[in-house]
Amino acid sequence: MKTIVLYSTRTGNTKKVAEAIAEALPAGTPCLSVKEAPADIDRCDCVFLGFWVDRGTADKDSQDMLKKLKNKHVAIFATLGADPKSEHAAKSLDNGAAFLPKGVHVAGTFICQGAVDPKLIEMMYKQFPAGHPHGKSPERDALHAEAAKHPDAADLENAKAFAADVMKKLAAE
Ligand SMILES: Cc1cc2nc3c(=O)[nH]c(=O)nc-3n(C[C@H](O)[C@H](O)[C@H](O)COP(=O)(O)O)c2cc1C
Structure with missing residues (x-):
């Protein structure tokens, strides 16, 4: 094959x-x-x-x-x-x-x-307010920290x- x-x-x-x-x-x-x-x-x-x-x-x-x-x-x-x-x-x-x-x-x-490009994370945190699904929050930080290991x-x-x-x-x- x-x-x-x-x-x-x-x-x-x-x-x-x-x-x-x-x-x-x-x-x-x-x-x-x-x-x-x-x-x-x-x-x-x-x-x-x-x-x-x-x-x-x-x-x-x-x-x-x-x-x-x-x-x-x-x-x-x-x-x-x-x-x-x-x-x-x-x-x-x-x-x-x-x-x-x-x-x-x-x-x-x-x-x-x-892992998500740290530049993208920074951009999203700047662009979206806290409370927005893509904005900075403890949950979002945890997701990115987990992704960074993969x-x-x-x-x-x-x-x-x-x-x-x-x-x-x-x-x-
Ligand atoms: C412009 C852009 C859009 C993305 N969109 C999503 C998305 O919709 N959902 C998601 O879970 N990850 C998203 N990601 C994260 C990437 O899919 C993830 O980090 C991927 O592993 C990158 O693969 P690569 O290193 O092969 O480029 C996005 C990343 C970038 C840069």
Whole structure:
């Protein structure tokens, strides 16, 4: 099965997850930025596509890539600042997957937390008043402090297990 890992990243979190996923795939599986996607991407049986969550959906570069994928199977992974078990996380994955052309099989999804750029946090705290969901509060500080620890070793192990599980399921088809 010809497989490739593609990712988009701004601050490196999604790249770390992409590299862990590639480690769990057959040796030699390419792991590239979406901007370096090969011209013959259509020949891959399965694409692992990773995005960073940008305002509740896939970042723009990933959107552009997702729209072009005509492969039989696409497994989607992502990183975000919020709780990966939240409805926002599930919705963000769904919103990203919705950019795929009709008929493309989503072979699996994975999401984990990723440190939020401190410059963005500062900007949000300046822009939004206290009490606003994005404004400074003890809860918001705690969320960012937790996100700052991710992706951690456990996230990377979970990402590898996700990749191995997708491959096992596809091999059994
Ligand atoms: C412009 C911008 C928008 C973001 N929007 C969201 C969001 O809607 N929800 C969320 O949980 N995290 C959001 N984040 C946080 C990132 O998704 C998170 O930090 C991610 O791990 C960054 O990945 P990267 O290091 O691969 O760029 C946003 C970050 C930026 C810079």
